[in-house]
Amino acid sequence: MSLLEDLALALQSGDDTRVPRLTADALEAGVPPQEVLDGGLIAGMAVVGRRFRDYEIFLPDVLLAARAMDAGVQVLKPHFLEGEMTGAGTVVLGTVRGDLHDIGKNLVGIMLKGAGFKVVDLGKNVAPAAFIDAALEHDAQVIGMSALLTTTAPMMAEVTGLLKERGLGSRIRTIAGGAPMSRELATDLGADAYAFDATSAVERIQALVDAPS
Numbered sequence: 001m002s003l004l005e006d007l008a009l010a011l012q013s014g015d016d017t018r019v020p021r022l023t024a025d026a027l028e029a030g031v032p033p034q035e036v037l038d039g040g041l042i043a044g045m046a047v048v049g050r051r052f053r054d055y056e057i058f059l060p061d062v063l064l065a066a067r068a069m070d071a072g073v074q075v076l077k078p079h080f081l082e083g084e085m086t087g088a089g090t091v092v093l094g095t096v097r098g099d100l101h102d103i104g105k106n107l108v109g110i111m112l113k114g115a116g117f118k119v120v121d122l123g124k125n126v127a128p129a130a131f132i133d134a135a136l137e138h139d140a141q142v143i144g145m146s147a148l149l150t151t152t153a154p155m156m157a158e159v160t161g162l163l164k165e166r167g168l169g170s171r172i173r174t175i176a177g178g179a180p181m182s183r184e185l186a187t188d189l190g191a192d193a194y195a196f197d198a199t200s201a202v203e204r205i206q207a208l209v210d211a212p213s
């Protein structure tokens with residue numbers, strides 16, 4: 001079995017001792033950080049999601065996997081942070097109200113910091129107005145919204161609606177992401193951009209910052 005398969009399996013069993021160790025082993029063996037993330041941690045979590053959906057495992061198992069994932073991400077983090085703070089722009093980031101999933105949003109934050117953005121991370125379960133207040137306070141160009149539930153994704157429309165209501169729609173741009181999202185849904189919810197994953201989120205956000213409003 002390869003190191004990455006081993007890592008994905010350790011994540012599935014929620015082993016928060018082996019996951020960081022195997023993550024470090026893979027890096028030491030020369031596997032690129034992005035490959036460790038995609039082929040080990042995210043691949044393992046995808047199986048957890050499928051097994052949870054099919055009632056093969058239950059919420060406590062998912063929680064353990066999430067804890068193990070976090071331990072692995074902590075080991076990877078320094079490898080994505082090389083370009084930290086070069087003044088690329090400021091992004092306010094959060095998971096929308098009612099939603100407690102933050103692993104993907106945290107990855108987006110890590111990649112953005114690595115690309116030189118200042119990130120104001122509001123955490124999870126963020127109220128619509130809090131996104132806007134923070135963007136104004138920190139003079140952010142972009143608000144990044146994450147949602148993992150089909151029931152919470154529509155909350156993004158509250159943020160984009162509020163921005164328009166306050167006349168800030170062209171000054172503060174928005175990007176939407178998360179498992180239930182698509183480009184179409186993001187547009188329907190009033191977001192300026194959509195990103196499928198953390199890497200493309202950085203590209204889309206850079207484009208939003210560069211585009212004249």
Ligand code: B1M
Binds near residue numbers: 098
């Ligand atoms: Co929950 N959960 N969960 N869960 N959970 C899902 C999302 C689900 C698909 C599982 C399933 O049924 N197969 C399902 C949602 C179904 C739906 O709405 N259609 C679900 C459910 C139902 C629930 C509960 C309702 C379960 C319950 O209580 N009965 C509950 C809801 C709680 C709440 O939010 N109010 C719940 C709870 C939890 C835990 C707390 C146990 C835990 C979260 C822990 C945490 O985040 N700290 C959890 C987890 C871990 C998952 C799964 C298994 C994994 C999510 C994850 O972290 N993936 C998930 C199944 C799945 O997604 N396959 C599931 C790894 C992560 C790297 O990917 O978050 O997609 P992801 O992020 C990606 C992209 O989406 C994108 O980039 C990231 C990296 O590439 N991205 C962005 C994300 N945000 C972005 C923002 C951007 C751009 C890109 O721009 C700003």
